[in-house]
Amino acid sequence: RQQFPPGPTPLPLLGNLLHLNFQFHRDLLMELAKTYGNIYTLWFGWTPVIILNGFQAVKDGMTTHPEDVAGRMVSPFLRAMAKGKGILLASGRSWKQQRRFGIMTLRNLGMGKKGLEYRVQEEAAHLVELFRNLKGRPMDPSFPLFHSISNVICAVVFGYHFSDEDKTFHELISATEKIFSFAGSFFYQLYEILPWLMCRLPGPHKRVLSCYDVLSSFSRTEVRRHVERGTPDEPRDFIDFYLAEIEKSKDEDKPKYDEDNLVHVINDLFLGGSETSSTTLYWGLLYMVVYPDIQEKVQKELDAVLDPSQTICYEHRKKLPYTNAVIHEIQRFSNIVFVGLPRVCVRNTTLLGYPVKKGTIVIPNIASALYDPEQWETPRQFNPGHFLDKEGSFVNREAFLPFSVGHRVCLGEHLARTELFIFFANLLRAFTFRLPDGVTTINTEPIFGGTLQPHPYKVCAIPR
Numbered sequence: 001r002q003q004f005p006p007g008p009t010p011l012p013l014l015g016n017l018l019h020l021n022f023q024f025h026r027d028l029l030m031e032l033a034k035t036y037g038n039i040y041t042l043w044f045g046w047t048p049v050i051i052l053n054g055f056q057a058v059k060d061g062m063t064t065h066p067e068d069v070a071g072r073m074v075s076p077f078l079r080a081m082a083k084g085k086g087i088l089l090a091s092g093r094s095w096k097q098q099r100r101f102g103i104m105t106l107r108n109l110g111m112g113k114k115g116l117e118y119r120v121q122e123e124a125a126h127l128v129e130l131f132r133n134l135k136g137r138p139m140d141p142s143f144p145l146f147h148s149i150s151n152v153i154c155a156v157v158f159g160y161h162f163s164d165e166d167k168t169f170h171e172l173i174s175a176t177e178k179i180f181s182f183a184g185s186f187f188y189q190l191y192e193i194l195p196w197l198m199c200r201l202p203g204p205h206k207r208v209l210s211c212y213d214v215l216s217s218f219s220r221t222e223v224r225r226h227v228e229r230g231t232p233d234e235p236r237d238f239i240d241f242y243l244a245e246i247e248k249s250k251d252e253d254k255p256k257y258d259e260d261n262l263v264h265v266i267n268d269l270f271l272g273g274s275e276t277s278s279t280t281l282y283w284g285l286l287y288m289v290v291y292p293d294i295q296e297k298v299q300k301e302l303d304a305v306l307d308p309s310q311t312i313c314y315e316h317r318k319k320l321p322y323t324n325a326v327i328h329e330i331q332r333f334s335n336i337v338f339v340g341l342p343r344v345c346v347r348n349t350t351l352l353g354y355p356v357k358k359g360t361i362v363i364p365n366i367a368s369a370l371y372d373p374e375q376w377e378t379p380r381q382f383n384p385g386h387f388l389d390k391e392g393s394f395v396n397r398e399a400f401l402p403f404s405v406g407h408r409v410c411l412g413e414h415l416a417r418t419e420l421f422i423f424f425a426n427l428l429r430a431f432t433f434r435l436p437d438g439v440t441t442i443n444t445e446p447i448f449g450g451t452l453q454p455h456p457y458k459v460c461a462i463p464r
């Protein structure tokens with residue numbers, strides 16, 4: 001223990017798990033920093049985990065020696081799921097290659113008339129139509145949001161999008177939801193501590209592994225379909241680009257690209273790209289209902305700047321500082337990825353002055369940056385003013401790190417920002433969101449899972 005930054009005394013076998021009530025709760029982690037400082041150690045059973053707390057510690061820890069902390073923790077459960085392949089749960093050379101290829105291909109797909117932005121606009125228009133057909137009747141927007149956002153990634157990766165009724169699509173969405181809600185649960189923790197036992201026992205962990213297999217077998221079928229169709233002259237979607245790369249690298253000694261990796265990259269894009277943006281928008285509509293004055297101010301700005309039928313582009317954010325500030329505040333305040341994804345040191349290094357050995361797990365507590373009292377005027381209040389100066393112009397804030405920071409910063413950040421802006425602006429231009437008649441209270445506390453989710457709620461989308 002003496003080799004590590006300080007921390008609460010661990011118990012034999014369980015370490016600090018009792019302290020933590022078997023979960024990494026953002027507020028508890030921030031509370032512990034008051035006693036042990038902005039870098040401290042917790043024991044997860046026999047495994048030490050270093051926590052970085054507060055904007056400065058998260059930023060310095062992830063960017064001073066970014067290469068050294070770029071490994072991903074591949075715990076027994078995550079290994080059983082993705083086998084260290086793809087991007088999200090991979091490390092080392094393979095991760096670097098897959099990530100670089102993913103970024104480059106998303107950039108290529110972003111260009112041209114029918115690029116990523118066009119896909120987002122198309123899905124946002126479809127969602128507006130769907131809400132309009134409800135004619136202001138109460139509805140839970142969670143599923144339609146999830147559907148539209150994951151259809152963006154489907155169009156990009158598979159080259160087509162699913163209809164509202166498609167059975168396969170419903171299966172994929174349900175599998176994704178189950179995977180996310182399992183993360184961090186009691187059985188998940190148990191699997192991490194006793195993998196040799198849990199992998200032999202039935203239970204929710206086995207059902208979630210089958211959900212991941214549902215995703216993988218769908219991705220595999222799509223890859224096969226593309227292979228049978230043959231490589232087109234002009235690649236049309238992510239799979240076309242990747243298959244062309246497999247062809248190019250097949251004569252190398254150690255080919256960098258293969259179908260197995262492709263399946264896991266597709267899963268990562270689907271998992272990373274659907275739940276996150278749609279949950280943020282789900283929070284966004286909830287906050288608009290809770291703060292009708294903010295909703296009204298956004299609508300006034302949209303009406304003043306945009307024609308009613310004008311297609312909304314990401315570029316419009318520059319003329320819509322208040323709307324842009326509200327979207328940033330939705331992301332900051334909802335803090336959906338709460339403590340962030342654990343990293344692993346890939347070599348011996350130093351972290352904020354402490355020597356740290358290769359293989360040590362580090363958690364950059366993103367919530368502590370987004371709620372850092374030294375960085376934000378009113379960290380625990382929903383306040384779009386955090387992103388506005390005295391003249392009402394938009395200001396970027398360094399401590400705004402919902403996509404994390406360093407070498408593993410979110411690969412879909414640009415796509416996510418485009419989605420949030422275009423969906424939010426389209427929805428608020430077309431509708432006023434309010435609670436159904438007779439409903440007077442709404443719960444704004446999060447449910448802890450793979451991401452922080454709002455409690456299910458209903459709203460009426462009243463056409464404007």
Ligand code: HEM
Nearest residue numbers: 087088272273276277337341402403404408410411412416
């Ligand atoms: C509001 C939306 C989103 C948020 C808040 C978010 C947040 C994050 C965070 C915090 C990480 C972990 C970074 C780290 O390890 O330090 C991450 C990784 C990742 N995200 Fe996102 N993300 C969002 C949307 C997306 C989208 C739309 C895509 C797909 C195009 C995506 C794909 C990924 C992938 C593949 C990784 C793994 C990167 C790696 O390990 O190298 N994300 N994201």
